[in-house]
Amino acid sequence: MSHRNARLTVHGRRLLVERVRSGRPVAHVAAEMGISRPTAHKWIRRWRAEGESGLIDRSSRPRTTPHRTAAATEAQVCRLRQERKLGPARIGPVLGLPASTVHRILTRHGLNRLAFLDRPTGQPIRRYERDRPGELIHVDVKKLGRIPDGGGHKVHGRDAGRPIRGMGFDYVHSAVDDHTRLAYSEIHGDEKAATCAGFLTRAAVFRSQGITRIERVLTDNAWAYRKGLAWEKTLIEIGATGKLTRPYRPQTNGKVERFNRTLADEWAYLRPYTSNDKRTTALADFLHTYNHHRGHTALGGQPPISRVNNPAGQYT
Structure with missing residues (x-):
């Protein structure tokens, strides 16, 4: 994602593409814009492969996470949260997990706040809203x-x-x-x-x-x-x-x-x-x-x- 010191924003990437399309060498354009040649070539490749959408920031989330907590363990965390209403500091010692890991699991499954749960059943509260005024x-x-x-x-x-x-x-x-x-x-x-x-x-x-x-x-x-x-x-x-x-x-x-x-x-x-x-x-x-x-x-x-x-x- 772009930050305040980023050399290229979406607008800057469009400018980079326009200058290269005009026939100028990529190395010259990169030097003018204060970026490296590999970075310039990366955005040119993305633009050629995906068009305008290729110039937009992508999520930095990795495609795979080998060290992510096992699905069975996540299910145990969710069950303790819903059945016993325990927080991360209580669930962690029970399952041998850091409280921070438990909190991330609860957030991932929408269980990080007790207000999100129906207290008697422990099930997430389903919000609904009618489409037009006066319908309900x-x-x-x-x-x-x-x-x-x-x-x-x-x-x-x-x-x-x-x-x-x-x-x-x-x-x-x-x-x-x-x-x-x-x-x-x-x-x-x-x-x-x-x-x-x-x-x-x-x-x-x-x-x-x-x-x-x-x-x-x-x-x-x-x-x-x-x-x-x-x-x-x-x-x-x-x-x-x-x-x-x-x-x-x-x-x-x-x-x-x-x-x-x-x-x-x-x-x-x-x-x-x-x-x-x-x-x-x-x-x-x-x-x-x-x-x-x-x-x-x-x-x-x-x-x-x-x-x-x-x-x-x-x-x-």
Whole structure:
């Protein structure tokens, strides 16, 4: 690969070829460009054999690696990682390998981070993404304890600020578009079927953001989504198909589950609120920031709204 002190970049190699093609001796051109004759001849040979593509840098990885760890040993490393969740420093002594070698093996197989694995099964988590906006919407509910007037224990301390018994809960209903990551949330006093259905109807606010149609709605196995007649009726009205996750598999609708965590970190528990109304009012500002300004790692650092205008999702 080219480095900062390299005599020849791809542009320099093209220049070398052009000068030689004009009829000048290779040795003279090499001397002018400050490179050796063997190097000049190498690039000329590559250009004659492969054309323009022959001037591009190649990988420095060797074609064969005789001293690479045996496949059987790599399989043992992967098995210990997936079954026992051990790290390189623990796996190394078990198999008689340096920790650095174990780490390279885990990286090669995509197991170097436990976050990449499904904890119960140890299998790598398969990421998926729908091809167009509105093709799949993830819906879920986040339950939060209400804040008493004057603030709770985050303002006054754990003992002095203990909420009055019976304050109840807020239920934050959220919808996240699978392709764009656009999010919409509302706060309600329950998670009954009628409430969930009303939220889904209003989630058509996505249309004002450029998502013209909701095709499928993915939820967990809560009663309101499985048995609620109001929910089924709303799905028919908006022309969408309902889809349930496998029981006890939050990874399936992981985009809204991850949004719930962001919701908690960057809104619900961002700062101590002195009343429940103040936390509720702050939700609108959070959603605007999330959709229009907050960079998303899955979108190349761009906010979700940018992908509505770039449905192909070509980010670098």
